[in-house]
Amino acid sequence: MARTDSKERMDMPRVKLSRESIKKSLQLFSFIGPNKWKFYLGMLFLVGTGATALAFPRLIGELLKAAEADWEQLMQWGWVLLGVFTAQTVFSYFRIYLFVDVTECMLEGVRKATYSNLVRLSMSYITQRRAGELSSRISADISQIQDTFTTNIAEFLRQFIIIVGGIVLLFLTSIKLAFAMLLIIPPLAVLTVIFGYFVRKKSRGVQDQVAESNTIVDETLQGIHNVKAFANEYFEIFRYGSSTAKVRRQAVQVGRLRAAFASFIIFGLFGGIVGLIFYGAYLKQQGLMEYGDLVQFMLYTVFVGGSIGGIAEQYNQIQKTLGATDRVLELLNEPAEAVDMDADTRNSYPRINGSFAFENIHFAYPSRLETPVLKGVSFSANAGEKIALVGQSGSGKTTIASLLLRFYDPQEGRILVDGKSVNEYQLTQLRSQMAIVPQDVVLFGGSIRENILYGKPEATEEEVIEAAKMANAWEFISQFPEGLNAIVGDRGIKLSGGQRQRIAIARAILKNPAILILDEATSSLDSQAEALVQEALEKLMRGRTSLVIAHRLSTIRNADRILVLQEGEIRESGTHEELITNEKGLYRRLNMMQSDIIPA
Ligand code: ADP
Ligand code: MG
Numbered sequence: 001m002a003r004t005d006s007k008e009r010m011d012m013p014r015v016k017l018s019r020e021s022i023k024k025s026l027q028l029f030s031f032i033g034p035n036k037w038k039f040y041l042g043m044l045f046l047v048g049t050g051a052t053a054l055a056f057p058r059l060i061g062e063l064l065k066a067a068e069a070d071w072e073q074l075m076q077w078g079w080v081l082l083g084v085f086t087a088q089t090v091f092s093y094f095r096i097y098l099f100v101d102v103t104e105c106m107l108e109g110v111r112k113a114t115y116s117n118l119v120r121l122s123m124s125y126i127t128q129r130r131a132g133e134l135s136s137r138i139s140a141d142i143s144q145i146q147d148t149f150t151t152n153i154a155e156f157l158r159q160f161i162i163i164v165g166g167i168v169l170l171f172l173t174s175i176k177l178a179f180a181m182l183l184i185i186p187p188l189a190v191l192t193v194i195f196g197y198f199v200r201k202k203s204r205g206v207q208d209q210v211a212e213s214n215t216i217v218d219e220t221l222q223g224i225h226n227v228k229a230f231a232n233e234y235f236e237i238f239r240y241g242s243s244t245a246k247v248r249r250q251a252v253q254v255g256r257l258r259a260a261f262a263s264f265i266i267f268g269l270f271g272g273i274v275g276l277i278f279y280g281a282y283l284k285q286q287g288l289m290e291y292g293d294l295v296q297f298m299l300y301t302v303f304v305g306g307s308i309g310g311i312a313e314q315y316n317q318i319q320k321t322l323g324a325t326d327r328v329l330e331l332l333n334e335p336a337e338a339v340d341m342d343a344d345t346r347n348s349y350p351r352i353n354g355s356f357a358f359e360n361i362h363f364a365y366p367s368r369l370e371t372p373v374l375k376g377v378s379f380s381a382n383a384g385e386k387i388a389l390v391g392q393s394g395s396g397k398t399t400i401a402s403l404l405l406r407f408y409d410p411q412e413g414r415i416l417v418d419g420k421s422v423n424e425y426q427l428t429q430l431r432s433q434m435a436i437v438p439q440d441v442v443l444f445g446g447s448i449r450e451n452i453l454y455g456k457p458e459a460t461e462e463e464v465i466e467a468a469k470m471a472n473a474w475e476f477i478s479q480f481p482e483g484l485n486a487i488v489g490d491r492g493i494k495l496s497g498g499q500r501q502r503i504a505i506a507r508a509i510l511k512n513p514a515i516l517i518l519d520e521a522t523s524s525l526d527s528q529a530e531a532l533v534q535e536a537l538e539k540l541m542r543g544r545t546s547l548v549i550a551h552r553l554s555t556i557r558n559a560d561r562i563l564v565l566q567e568g569e570i571r572e573s574g575t576h577e578e579l580i581t582n583e584k585g586l587y588r589r590l591n592m593m594q595s596d597i598i599p600a
Contacts, residue, residue: 014319015326025325028145031109035102042098045091046154050161052088054169057303059084061173061296068291095154103149107142113332114138120336123407124366137331141324148321156314159307166304173297174289180279181301184272189308192269195261202254209250213243276301340428343458349429352418353383354514354545356404362412363403373399374410375568379561381545383418383514388556389549390590391565397549400565401517404547405434417515435508437537439520441500448477449484451503455511463510471506472536473499498529505536516546523551553591562587 015021032039059081066073118134126134170178220227220236227236280297283289340346357380364372373396381387389397402408403415406422415422422430435455443451452464459467464484468474476499480486486493495503501521508516518537522530534555541548550556557576564572564579564586572579572587579587 013323014316015322017315017319017322021322021326024329025322027329028106028110028325031106031113032102033105033109035105038098039102042095042102042154043157045095045098046157047161048091049088049095050158050165052084052091053158053162053303054165055084057296057299058169058173060299061292063292064295065290065292096150099154100150103146106149107146110145110328110332111138111142114142114328116341117332117334117336120339121334122337123402125334127365128367134331137327141328144317144321144324145328148317152314152317152321156311156318159311159314162307163304163311166300166307170297170300170304173293173300174280174283176283177276177280177289177297181276184276185301185305188268188272192265195264199254199257199261202250202257206247206250206254209243209247213240213247216240216243273301338427340426346428346432349426349432352429352433352514354433355383355385355418356381356515356545357416357419358400358403358413359416360413361403361410361415363399363408363410365399366408373568374403376413377565377568377570378413379563379570379573380416381547381561383545384543385560386541386546386548386556386558388559388562389547389565390553390556390562390587395565396568397565398519401436401519401547401549404515404517405436406430432511433514434517435511435513435515436517436519437501437504437508437521437540439523441497441504443488443495443500443503445487445489447482447485447487448480448503451488452484452506452510455507455509459510464506467506467509468503470509470536470539471502472532473502473506476502496529498525498533501525501529501533502536505533505540509540514544516541516544517549518546519549520551522555553587553594564590 029036029039059077063074063077063081066077115138118138167178170181216236216239220240227233277294277298280289280294284291284294358377361374361377362372363374364370377396377400379387389400391397403410406415406427417425417430444454449464452467453459455467456463465474468477468484477483477486480493488495504521518541521537522533525533548556548559556562559576561573562576562579563570566586572582572585579585580591582588
């Protein structure tokens with residue numbers, strides 16, 4: 001299996017098989033829904049395949065016995081064998097088909113539910129996880145569950161049936177031989193397992209030792225300057241030499257153990273089997289057993305032995321699946337944000353005017369609660385005003401934007417929109433009337449059209465083109481041979497920063513938000529692109545409340561109010577004219593620093 005996630009799956013932790021853990025993973029069954037009967041029917045076929053498998057040795061034995069009688073009987077058993085053979089073929093087909101059918105139905109439900117919970121999880125939950133962790137729950141964990149439900153559980157049960165049934169049939173075939181077998185095989189099997197475990201443990205020790213000596217090579221090469229400068233080559237050679245000698249000593253030790261293990265298998269296990277056959281042959285010679293029974297007995301022994309060998313791996317896989325199930329269920333049961341899923345309600349919210357206010361906001365990120373980011377921030381914006389936020393990087397500007405979007409909730413203080421606490425709004429209502437144009441616009445992999453439509457999925461062609469024109473984006477879009485259908489990203493055209501920015505603006509224009517957030521939207525552009533984007537932004541801001549986080553102070557001179565943020569506190573606030581006159585002011589200083597580079 002060339003699965004990309006196979007490596008991840010090898011490292012999956014296992015969970016003990018207990019009533020608790022099984023009960024928990026049975027939750028997954030609720031996703032099967034009305035198809036439960038298929039699962040039970042599949043189980044029936046599974047028992048069928050187990051039973052027919054168990055019938056085989058018996059029937060072969062009968063066939064051989066019949067061979068000593070007459071042609072008629074031989075034919076009869078031949079037909080029976082063919083019948084059982086056919087039955088097993090049919091059973092197996094339906095067993096596999098039904099299990100796959102049920103499992104895929106279940107997984108479709110699990111995937112959809114997990115994903116729809118995943119995208120609605122709060123920012124603080126998502127940002128506290130490693131990037132790959134959540135997506136691997138949907139890929140690696142679910143494909144682990146898939147294999148177990150389609151194959152491992154069935155195989156486990158089938159092998160269990162064969163072991164139990166096989167041992168019973170061994171006794172029915174020949175009690176004497178069966179006792180002899182039980183006396184020989186199980187102790188040998190236990191010894192083999194213990195021996196094998198011991199050998200594996202020892203060889204892991206060798207691997208560790210090899211890794212250690214490789215580290216010496218790496219270290220030496222990385223620090224080769226030092227090694228040479230200090231003329232310490234002889235020292236490193238000695239160090240590596242003694243490490244490799246250790247590797248040899250340990251490896252030879254393991255070699256001895258393996259040799260002993262192989263001899264043990266040959267002598268013990270094969271010897272045991274030979275002894276068993278010898279005893280069987282003796283019974284036959286004494287007329288206590290038929291030839292057919294002997295063969296039958298040996299076949300059962302092989303079946304039971306094979307199943308005992310195989311069931312351990314199935315058990316192992318099932319344990320891993322319990323772990324995977326745990327993680328998927330955790331994601332499924334994690335409380336998500338209350339996002340409206342229904343397009344009609346989404347569009348039926350009354351429009352807000354767009355005034356907002358921060359009242360004494362204290363905030364620290366949930367992952368770093370001990371580091372306060374905002375320390376009592378208060379400011380307000382009337383509907384239609386343009387509020388600018390300036391300050392050094394790390395002072396908390398983006399954090400203020402995130403709080404306004406309710407990505408996080410502050411620990412203290414209130415955020416008001418239209419005079420009402422944001423907690424009193426539906427999350428979707430709030431966010432549907434805000435738009436953000438960030439510094440680094442990441443577009444989705446589809447066409448330009450799809451990317452613009454993201455602001456308003458039901459917009460018409462004319463609206464899309466109109467928005468693109470207003471965003472100063474139409475000019476470059478219409479130059480692509482495919483126009484709006486040009487594919488963005490890896491497989492399509494590569495857009496410059498300024499072009500991506502203008503697509504994001506077109507998206508925001510379509511969305512027609514009451515509150516607009518620009519987070520350093522032009523700071524990564526060259527001055528020509530900046531002029532185009534700036535012009536588009538000015539059009540976008542008209543008639544809306546906007547929060548403009550600016551890196552270049554020249555772009556916010558006309559703001560109704562400029563807030564200067566430092567270390568999570570607002571230190572100054574006022575218009576450009578007011579702030580620039582303050583001789584000792586922070587804003588004036590920032591301005592002086594920049595005007596060296598960008599002439600006013
Ligand atoms: P600005 O936008 O003004 O450059 P930010 O608001 O992005 O600053 O960051 C303010 C502070 O919060 C910084 O010290 C930053 O390290 C920290 N910070 C930002 N995002 C997170 C996050 N997701 N988790 C923890 N700390 C964060
Ligand atoms: Mg920022």
